[in-house]
Amino acid sequence: MTDVITRADPKPDLPVAPKRGSSKERWIRRAPLLPGLIFALIITQVPFLFTLVLSTLDWNALRPGDRSFIGIDNYITVLSDSRLRSALVNTVLLTAGAVIFSMILGLLLAILLDRKFFGRSVVRTLLITPFLVMPIAAALVWKHALYNPAYGLINGIFGGSTDWVSSYPKAAVIATLVWQWTPFMMLILLAGLQSQSEEILEAARVDGANAWHIFTRMTIPHLRQYLELGALLGSIYLVNTFDAIFSITQGGPGQATTNLPYEIYLTTFRKFEYGEASAAGVIVVILTIIVATFALRVISSLFRMEENR
Amino acid sequence: MTALAAPARNKRRLVNSVWGIVAWVAGIIFVFPVIWMVLTSFKQEQDAASNPPSWVFTPTLDQYVTVFDRNITPFLLNSLMASVFSTLLVVVLATPAAYALSLRPVDKWTDVLFFFISTKMMPAVAALLPIYLLTKNLGMLDNIWTMVILYTSMNLPLAVWMMRSFLLEVPREVLEAGEVDGAGLLTSIRKIILPIVSPGLAATALICFIFAWNEFFLAVNLTATNAGTAPIFLVGFISSEGLFLARLCAAATLVSLPVLIAGWLAQNKLVRGLSMGAVK
Numbered sequence: 364m365t366d367v368i369t370r371a372d373p374k375p376d377l378p379v380a381p382k383r384g385s386s387k388e389r390w391i392r393r394a395p396l397l398p399g400l401i402f403a404l405i406i407t408q409v410p411f412l413f414t415l416v417l418s419t420l421d422w423n424a425l426r427p428g429d430r431s432f433i434g435i436d437n438y439i440t441v442l443s444d445s446r447l448r449s450a451l452v453n454t455v456l457l458t459a460g461a462v463i464f465s466m467i468l469g470l471l472l473a474i475l476l477d478r479k480f481f482g483r484s485v486v487r488t489l490l491i492t493p494f495l496v497m498p499i500a501a502a503l504v505w506k507h508a509l510y511n512p513a514y515g516l517i518n519g520i521f522g523g524s525t526d527w528v529s530s531y532p533k534a535a536v537i538a539t540l541v542w543q544w545t546p547f548m549m550l551i552l553l554a555g556l557q558s559q560s561e562e563i564l565e566a567a568r569v570d571g572a573n574a575w576h577i578f579t580r581m582t583i584p585h586l587r588q589y590l591e592l593g594a595l596l597g598s599i600y601l602v603n604t605f606d607a608i609f610s611i612t613q614g615g616p617g618q619a620t621t622n623l624p625y626e627i628y629l630t631t632f633r634k635f636e637y638g639e640a641s642a643a644g645v646i647v648v649i650l651t652i653i654v655a656t657f658a659l660r661v662i663s664s665l666f667r668m669e670e671n672r
Numbered sequence: 673m674t675a676l677a678a679p680a681r682n683k684r685r686l687v688n689s690v691w692g693i694v695a696w697v698a699g700i701i702f703v704f705p706v707i708w709m710v711l712t713s714f715k716q717e718q719d720a721a722s723n724p725p726s727w728v729f730t731p732t733l734d735q736y737v738t739v740f741d742r743n744i745t746p747f748l749l750n751s752l753m754a755s756v757f758s759t760l761l762v763v764v765l766a767t768p769a770a771y772a773l774s775l776r777p778v779d780k781w782t783d784v785l786f787f788f789i790s791t792k793m794m795p796a797v798a799a800l801l802p803i804y805l806l807t808k809n810l811g812m813l814d815n816i817w818t819m820v821i822l823y824t825s826m827n828l829p830l831a832v833w834m835m836r837s838f839l840l841e842v843p844r845e846v847l848e849a850g851e852v853d854g855a856g857l858l859t860s861i862r863k864i865i866l867p868i869v870s871p872g873l874a875a876t877a878l879i880c881f882i883f884a885w886n887e888f889f890l891a892v893n894l895t896a897t898n899a900g901t902a903p904i905f906l907v908g909f910i911s912s913e914g915l916f917l918a919r920l921c922a923a924a925t926l927v928s929l930p931v932l933i934a935g936w937l938a939q940n941k942l943v944r945g946l947s948m949g950a951v952k
Contacts, residue, residue, distance in 0.1 A: 392778045395768030399828060400784065402765055406825035407791040413802035472698060480692025488936060489699035492706050495935035497886045499903045500924035503910065504709045507917050508720075514917070516708055519725040542705065550943035554951045592950060603795050606888045606903075610910045624797040624889070631801050632893065644798035655793040659786060 411648065418641035425635045437642035447643060449618050450626035451650075454602060456533060457622055461540035461604075462597045466590065468541065469548025476549070477556040494546035498606040505539045506611045532612050532619045539607050544600075548593045555589030556582065588664065595658040602651070623647050713921035720918035735922035744905050744923060750895075751902040751927075753816050755884040758823035762831045762880045763873065765824070770835035775842065775865075785836070788829040789948060796826075796889055807894060816899040822890055827880040830948055834879070837949030838872030839865070875941030878934045885931050902927040 418437055422430040441447050476487055493501070509516045510527040518524060528535045559582065567577050605624045608614055614621035614629070621629070627647070630640040712720050714731040773781045803822070804813075812818045842865055850860045866873075888903040895904060906927065909920045935942065943951055 389779070392772060392776055394772075396772035396778055396784065399765035399769035399832065400787075403788060403791055403825060403828055406821065407794065407799070410799040410802035410806070411794070413806070414798055417801060472695075472702075475691060475695040475698060478688050478691050478695075480688055480695060482696065483692075486695050486699040488939060489703040491935065491939055491942065492703050492932065495882070495932045496706060496709075496928045497903060497906075497924070497931060499888050499906050500709075500928050501705075503906055503920055504705060504924050507909070507920055508708060508712055509705060511917075514721045514723045514725070516705075516725055519723055542702070545702070547946060551947055551951055554943050554947075558952075589951065592947060596947060599793050603797065603889070605797070609888075609892070610906075613910075624795065627797045628800070628893070631804075637801060637805075640801055644795075644801065647795050648798045651793055651795055651798075655790060658793065659789070663786070 414641045414644050414648075417637055418645050420638045420641075422637040423635055424637055433638070437638045438646070441639055441642045441646065446618065446621075446626060447623075447646075450621050450623050453533075453618070453620060454622040454624075457536060457540070457604060457620070458598055458601045460533070460537040461544060461601050462594055464537065464541045465544040465548045465597065466593060468545045469593070470552050470586075470590075472545065472549045473552035473556055476553055490549060491546040493542050494544070496543070498543060499610055501543055502539055502607040502610040505535075505542070510535055510611075528611060529616055532616060536604075536607050536611055536620050539611065540601060540604060544597055548597065551589055551593040551596075552586060555586045559585055588661070591661045595654075595661055598654060599651075599658060602654070709921045710925050712918055713925045715918045717916065717918050720921070735918045736926070738919055739923045739926060744902075744926065747900050747902050747905040748927070750816055750819075750899055751885055752930075754819040754823055754899075754901055755881050757817075757820045758827065758884045759877050759880045761820065761824045762827045763877055766828055766831035766835050766876070767873070770832050770839055773832065774836045774839040775847065785833065788832045791825070792829040792948075800890070800893060803890075804893060813894060814896045814898045814900075816895075818894060819891065819899060819901065822894075823880075823884040823887060826887070826890075827883055830883070830945065831876050831880055833948035833950075834876045834945050835869070835872065837944065837952075838869045838876070841872075842868050872941070875938045875945060878938035879942070879945035882931050882934055882938075885934075 419432055419434055420430050421433045421436070472490055476483060476490070480486075496504075506528060507515075512518060512524050512526040515527070517527065564577060564581070567581060572580075603624055604622060605628070608620055608622060608625045609628075612620040614625045623643070624647075627640050627643050630636050630643060713735055714733070715726070715729050716732055716734065719726045719729045772778050773785055778784070807813050807815075807818050846864055847860060850864050855863065886903065887901075891901045891904055892907065895901060906920075906923060909916065909923070938945070
């Protein structure tokens with residue numbers, strides 16, 4: 364103890380605030396960050412630079428040796444190609460459909476789970492299970508065991524002989540995605556519901572507010588951030604949907620469920636149009652940056668809330 | 673007051689149990705496709721493909737035996753290697769980085785955090801071709817270490833954000849007190865930081881494991897017979913038109929099992945990981 368008292372220079376500044384120390388001190392602070400940062404820079408940024416270069420080449424892997432620089436021609440080809448436009452529309456429809464429906468279901472389930480009842484944690488475990496099934500396994504089980512016209516469970520229970528996948532391809536893909544992603548939305552919204560102050564809700568009840576008023580005037584505004592976060596994170600993950608389309612519909616029938624990832628995959632590995640696939644990739648990156656800017660804004664507002672606590 | 677409150681409380685309790693039953697029904701409906709998958713995996717093919725669906729049947733392990741006969745083991749081992757090694761690498765890279773972004777932050781630490789998260793938002797499809805060409809030129813196609821590296825970069829932003837949010841929970845007073853007592857960096861990591869963040873570290877590792885284990889897009893394009901991971905084993909079932917429904921369900925159950933267990937274990941931290949630490 365005496366040791367502590369006689370220490371001559373108790374450092375006055377907090378170890379937390381980023382202080383302008385000597386350059387050695389700053390490098391000591393940076394050292395633990397560098398391996399991860401350099402790794403991320405190399406593995407994620409170099410391929411994108413490479414994509415940019417490739418997108419200016421006339422390169423079809425089936426015609427060896429022929430890789431001339433053609434500037435923005437690939438972009439013109441890709442943007443004037445109706446396949447890419449329909450893939451873009453399908454991406455928006457599939458993503459929006461899956462996000463909106465999983466959000467609504469997730470909200471209803473979160474409200475149910477926000478109450479105390481017997482076996483609540485068991486029900487929560489049941490509800491998150493769909494999210495944990497391997498996506499391609501889930502897609503194949505839905506395709507063969509649920510949607511199949513002859514012996515699928517849906518026709519088995521409700522009768523009829525509808526071929527769900529070929530009659531309603533988009534809905535079939537969306538339903539599978541909604542089933543997998545509802546737990547994700549539910550968990551985020553449940554966290555939001557549980558962060559409401561119980562005292563304020565109780566006070567509102569004492570003041571005679573009914574449940575509907577409390578829900579619309581207090582809970583929904585409180586949940587807004589969580590709804591936004593769920594929608595944006597869900598969109599970021601779902602916009603890249605590949606497994607479900609690859610296994611349930613292969614983009615068909617026709618092009619009905621071909622989204623951008625699947626279309627670019629086809630251009631790359633079925634048509635071997637490397638230049639065009641890269642140009643399409645760059646366009647997808649630009650679109651993602653637009654969406655991601657909104658996502659970052661939401662995340663950073665949550666982030667600031669946390670800092671201020 | 674108490675005379676009024678008691679019936680009100682009873683009423684609320686009744687309402688709660690009614691909604692509890694609704695929640696149970698919803699939970700069972702939701703999990704039903706999984707139950708059906710597991711049930712079907714214990715059927716013979718003719719029971720699996722019956723219409724109307726057969727609810728009563730003699731359970732059999734035949735489908736699991738067939739799946740192992742068809743050599744699922746190397747696929748499972750590849751997945752295990754890719755997931756475990758990438759998770760270890762992620763933890764080794766992300767934990768010090770998160771430390772430098774939380775407890776002892778570098779200048780411009782917010783920019784670095786947002787750089788990490790922005791790499792998570794970039795669609796993998798845009799990087800697929802260059803990654804394919806680079807790995808091909810390096811002779812690293814169909815190599816499990818390629819997958820380890822790619823899964824590490826895929827999970828790194830998530831782990832940095834998650835670990836950062838756990839590290840921020842280390843009380844500063846305790847850290848400072850330790851420093852005053854002359855604890856060196858290693859001592860305070862071992863004695864103060866690790867005990868507080870180790871549940872968070874475990875949850876981070878489990879979530880990285882889940883994402884690596886389930887990854888399909890990169891695996892299907894970059895691996896084949898040598899380094900094929902568990903999801904690749906399922907590709908053969910895509911066009912089988914349900915001829916092997918019970919076998920498909922057995923394989924699907926088997927490949928999903930590790931993640932189901934990991935997810936159930938990590939479920940209290942799942943939301944925090946999925947929202948990158950933004951939601952507690």
